[in-house]
Amino acid sequence: MLQVTLKLFVLVLFGFQSVLSTPLIKHDPPHKNSTDNTVSASPNATLALPPHWVIYSDRSVPGLTIPPPVSDVKGFNVFALSFLLVAGAFDNALAWTQLTPTQRATIKAEYAAAGIKLIVSLFGSTDAPTTNGADPIDTANTMADWAIQFDLDGVDVDYEDFDAINAGDGQAEAWLAAFTRQLRVKLPQGIFLLTHAPVAPWFSPGKFGGGAYLTVDSTVGSLIDWYNLQFYNQGATEYTTCEGLLTNSSSTWPQSALFQIAASGVPLEKLVIGKPGLPSDASNGFMNTTTLARCLEIAKRSGWNAGAMTWEFPDANATWIRSVRSLSFPV
Numbered sequence: 001m002l003q004v005t006l007k008l009f010v011l012v013l014f015g016f017q018s019v020l021s022t023p024l025i026k027h028d029p030p031h032k033n034s035t036d037n038t039v040s041a042s043p044n045a046t047l048a049l050p051p052h053w054v055i056y057s058d059r060s061v062p063g064l065t066i067p068p069p070v071s072d073v074k075g076f077n078v079f080a081l082s083f084l085l086v087a088g089a090f091d092n093a094l095a096w097t098q099l100t101p102t103q104r105a106t107i108k109a110e111y112a113a114a115g116i117k118l119i120v121s122l123f124g125s126t127d128a129p130t131t132n133g134a135d136p137i138d139t140a141n142t143m144a145d146w147a148i149q150f151d152l153d154g155v156d157v158d159y160e161d162f163d164a165i166n167a168g169d170g171q172a173e174a175w176l177a178a179f180t181r182q183l184r185v186k187l188p189q190g191i192f193l194l195t196h197a198p199v200a201p202w203f204s205p206g207k208f209g210g211g212a213y214l215t216v217d218s219t220v221g222s223l224i225d226w227y228n229l230q231f232y233n234q235g236a237t238e239y240t241t242c243e244g245l246l247t248n249s250s251s252t253w254p255q256s257a258l259f260q261i262a263a264s265g266v267p268l269e270k271l272v273i274g275k276p277g278l279p280s281d282a283s284n285g286f287m288n289t290t291t292l293a294r295c296l297e298i299a300k301r302s303g304w305n306a307g308a309m310t311w312e313f314p315d316a317n318a319t320w321i322r323s324v325r326s327l328s329f330p331v
Contacts (some may be wrong), residue, residue: 032180041175048193049118051307051329053321054156056121057092057235058082063312067091067107068313070114075321075331078117078193080156082312083124084143086134093120097150104151117153120146123160127286129179130164130172136179144186154193155183165202166234170207173216180220189223197228197274197309200239201253217266226270226283228309229258232285239285242295245273246302258299273299274309277316289323305329 053076057066067079073317081092089097096104111118123129124145139182147155157180164172175234202212217224232237235252239245249257262268275292276282287295296308308324310316322331 009312015183027186034139036228046064048225050226050305052078052226052309053307053325054078054080054195055316055321056080056082056238056309056311057313057315058093058121058124059312059314061093064140064314067111067118070110070116072317073116073313073321074114074238074318075325076117076318077196078118079111081152082121082122083127083158084120084122084146084155085124085137086129086132087127087147087306088257089120094151096120105152108151113223115195119154119156119158119195120152121158121197122277124158125160128161128163129159130161130175136175137182140179140182141186144183147187147192152159154187154225155196156195156197157183158228158232160199163206165210167214168250170210170215173212173219176212178221180216180223184223193225194223195226195228196224197230199230199234200256200261201234203264203266204253204256205264207253214264214266221266221270224270226272226306227266228274229261230273230274231312232274232276232311234285236284238291240287242298245295246299258304259302264286268304269306271304272306272309276310277310277312277320281311281315282305289320292324293327300328 004330014036021270054075057077060066067081075078081096083090084093099107108118129136143155157175157176161172164175180194180196187194196216197211198213198216201207203214204212205214213227231245235250237244238250238253239257244250244257246258247260249255249260255261258271258273261271273296276286279286292308307329308321310320325331
């Protein structure tokens with residue numbers, strides 16, 4: 001994803017960096033425990049099922065409210081407010097806290113009626129929690145408590161600590177595992193969404209000493225509802241054709257196309273295809289909606305149904321997702 005607007009953009013090793021409707025099954029409201037701010041599962045709670053249509057929102061645009069009217073994001077079923085950092089809420093995550101409780105409740109009700117979950121995205125490209133020594137348990141507790149306090153439906157872990165992953169010593173992977181486990185202590189599965197948004201190359205076997213997201217998935221993948229895969233910002237010709245996106249990635253990032261990631265043991269139904277809304281939303285990797293729609297159609301015919309993600313609103317909107325879904329899961 002793109003960094004929060006208050007931070008400077010940072011390039012990373014290996015020449016890649018990140019920018020970052022079928023309704024979800026409804027469930028009974030969670031029950032907050034007044035003593036420790038955890039949440040107990042409702043008896044009728046159910047897991048979210050694919051496909052997932054996810055849109056991020058970090059940018060403030062004059063004249064546009066955030067979250068926007070549901071008509072502006074019809075066809076999506078997850079709206080991710082960005083970002084909650086170790087230092088606190090910024091940009092549209094901060095804007096959410098500045099609404100009154102009544103305003104938040106009204107918006108939540110409107111989104112729920114439209115089948116859209118509201119979540120917060122964590123970290124982004126300007127936060128490096130492992131490198132900077134943040135404690136994974138304390139950080140998870142603080143961020144989960146924030147999501148509960150502000151009545152959101154879950155969190156998205158947009159971890160982009162490239163230096164930590166590139167170090168190859170396993171510390172990044174261990175940090176992510178501990179962080180994810182503790183999030184699930186506070187945000188029970190089936191009650192809250194917990195997604196991750198890794199760049200696709202982090203699933204390349206043998207490219208990273210600690211295993212990157214192949215290790216994360218094998219360690220705590222059962223706790224993660226799905227992956228919002230960033231198939232962009234990884235090179236001018238990476239993931240720009242249906243073949244490169246779905247079945248045959250380049251030798252730079254081997255075995256990191258959609259079905260190749262699944263062949264490495266990651267559940268296909270958890271692999272959400274992420275693309276920028278406009279060319280300006282990423283350094284590279286953009287696909288127009290016609291091409292992306294054709295890729296989703298091909299993937300669906302091969303048994304995939306996970307859905308698509310985009311960075312970001314308002315460049316992507318109801319019109320964008322209607323076109324992208326037109327050949328596979330029409331709105």
